[in-house]
Amino acid sequence: MVQSASASSAVIARVDRGPITESIHRGHIAVVNNEGRLLHSLGDPQAVTFARSTAKLIQALPVLESGAASDFGLSDQEIALICASHNGEPAHVQTARSLLAKAGADPGDLQCGAHFPFHRPTAKRMKEEGEAPTPLHNNCSGKHAGMLTLAAKLGQSADNYMSPDHPVQREMLLAVADMAGLAPEDIPLGTDGCGVPVFGLAIDRLALAYARLGKPYGLPAARTEACGRIIGAIRREPAYLAGEDRFDTQLIEATGGRIIGKMGAEGLFALTVPEESLGLVLKIEDGAQRALYCAVLEALNQLGLLRPSELKALAAFREPKVTNWRGTEVGVIRPDFRLS
């Protein structure tokens, strides 16, 4: 069992209720440039965890490098959706459908399972109308559609595309390993919430992958081009990476695409600041999402990467309120750390 270096986690945020800090979230941060140099850290920058959905932007690389994206004429929206943990808003579902159609695949080919949309108004409407969720609503349907797109381009079967031995999964593992400067055999695999392999690696390696994604360095021409296409697509269509009420989307919108970031399950966030040639990864040790976005903003603020107007636009995420059943504020979550 590979274990996170738990002894060295640091306090990230405090959950205050009245006069007491009631709960504490710890974690790890790594800030790395595109040559792999550690610039700043908190806790253990080599803490190992699963990349979860932060890997999606890297997993999209072989879809583009294979020529599938150009052959099938994928749009920016579709490329952003391949990288997304989307909200299941109508536009997301429609885009997943169009992506599948271009690849000659069918919604029935998706093996991600179904869940009600993250987007509460959409989920509420569906429940009221008795509409059951489909795999298209699954927040990972874009990624799975991207996998089916790559399978189609490679002339491979769609039946077992989730198997770690399937060429699609092998290509994606190779891309993650290469971008992180690791050998594929150094990346332990687990199973994601949507059934496909997830990649275990140290957060400083994941930060390197993001730094290089945003500002390619020492990469072949085809990969450099694919990185640019992915960043460009997300920058132009941030609503397709997450959704209207989501931090990922609003961070990109607020910064005019200067920062591109992606959340992952179990309290993970990875981002790239292309013009600074850097990647940042933050892992909440206990996996809680409630402390994640405020901590990311605090780290970016400490690094001088956010302008006052941008911080203001993202104010709703800075100090999340704790409310009671009647909606009255009874507490607040506050970041509490200092990056080295």
Added chain:
Amino acid sequence: MVQSASASSAVIARVDRGPITESIHRGHIAVVNNEGRLLHSLGDPQAVTFARSTAKLIQALPVLESGAASDFGLSDQEIALICASHNGEPAHVQTARSLLAKAGADPGDLQCGAHFPFHRPTAKRMKEEGEAPTPLHNNCSGKHAGMLTLAAKLGQSADNYMSPDHPVQREMLLAVADMAGLAPEDIPLGTDGCGVPVFGLAIDRLALAYARLGKPYGLPAARTEACGRIIGAIRREPAYLAGEDRFDTQLIEATGGRIIGKMGAEGLFALTVPEESLGLVLKIEDGAQRALYCAVLEALNQLGLLRPSELKALAAFREPKVTNWRGTEVGVIRPDFRLS
């Protein structure tokens, strides 16, 4: 700001996915006898947090000591419900209603706010039938009804019963302080999810309160009697402390009432083992509930307080599974600590 002694928290449980520990929950444990002697601990047994719903059993004391319970003829079910974070099952709602009626109060007097029942089948049915939740469904409705009962007995107004200055809240603060061996002014107050004051204290003090509740020591006769009535009512009616699928209820049922335990929000659990004269409190530092019950069972097992048949009956809580959207098991939560 009073802060938990965060530096000294210890690993409580690991969230494993495939070959990696993906997340870690830390916390604190205190095991104390009814004379206040610390018998075992993990992390910082003096970590300060809010007692949240674990205080309910102590808050029930003045309801009994005032004579309200006997004057109004409260049943075991009603007394257990005063101590409950109940499921909002039909029997719970009916009991809250009968409790209010006995005190001459009305459901409209409840100021706890409304939320859909914790009990999923009940919540699902209500949503399907378009039935809105009422304050009676609030998991704290029994506690609030108990407060109104005490207000009625004291001849006090029901209007502002949630105010820290109301005689009901003062009585309850005094009971918590006294049982914990503290002065009331040493207990910082916050606001609970249901609007009333919550009590800040070190977990070893809360454990002392539970030890004395289960096996009164050095208490006046009226309090000793009230403790016995509360423990007896919960022992006879454990389904009214939580509900059919809940750990609190099943722990009491599985042990034939030998162990009486109560969860609280933000990853807290307090229990008493009357025949051993001890109290145990476990706080998950980050507030997560997913690691709580397995950790409580592990602690009880290490203390030799559970028989094999009881552990077997509670197996569903011992190593909670992590599943994906399709319901396949992809990980497990495992306690990982050794009590001193």
